[in-house]
Amino acid sequence: MSDDLMGIRAMCEMFDLTPRTLRFYEQKDLLSPLREGQRRLYSRRDRARLKLILRGRRFGVSLEEIRELLDLYDLADQKHLQLPRTIELAERRLAEMRAQRDELDRAIVDLTDQIALARALPDPQDHDHPNAA
Amino acid sequence: MSDDLMGIRAMCEMFDLTPRTLRFYEQKDLLSPLREGQRRLYSRRDRARLKLILRGRRFGVSLEEIRELLDLYDLADQKHLQLPRTIELAERRLAEMRAQRDELDRAIVDLTDQIALARALPDPQDHDHPNAA
């Protein structure tokens, strides 16, 4: 059924990152792939977690905070004694994300305007001779 | 008229960062405050630039790329021989920002849903005795 196990090489190609990065995330407790002897085998769950990791990373969330939040996405698991705390964390992070989005919206508007202004400037090629033949 | 010059201390309090950070940004050519003898004096322009710096930083833009973009906001200045290139850069960055916002929107929706799911779970306090008296 869940024979959807992948080696580290396939994972790297799928997510465009290096083996080192995957091992690093594992060492940081963000991933915990199965082992076939020594070799790592990544499951569907690992891939789901990795997607969340990369998403968080893109927004500047530290790996440590990502780790704390990942539990929230494993609601089928045990060990949810930490769940209330995780929910707290998630709501704080959610608020930050909303704030970040609002600021991002403003930045986008500003940058758009500023580009328009710049485009409307006299051609800087006309350096010392604005009225040359 | 533009007597709105501030010392480094005032700047730090206004933007909630350390002197080290301001000097560091200066060394990286992001700021160039006036000097009164040795002391730095920050103008309105410096503050405007600093706001942009902090904004970019929040979205994960590197200081180096911020530096390249800052010129776009100094359209009253000389040295706009680099302007076309700066506009190019700005448009690429703008595209990235839009993409980031879209992804951020998705992340916000997902996280909201996930929090709702977590809240709807059986209380993990009921550990070994879900039906206790």
Add this chain to the structure above:
DNA sequence: CGTCATGCTTACGTTCACGTCATCTTCACT
């Protein structure tokens, strides 16, 4: 006039997120 706080410069230290060897197993082939 001493000293004390504030600021400057220089330089080395630190954290995060990996990159880069060097070395060792293990498995697939010939």
Add this chain to the structure above:
DNA sequence: AGTGAAGATGACGTGAACGTAAGCATGACG
């Protein structure tokens, strides 16, 4: 049995973005 490619495990290196500590300058104040 040999060989080679892929993966594993340390250990050390790196770039970005500051922190921290040492030592000099200077203006304010009792």
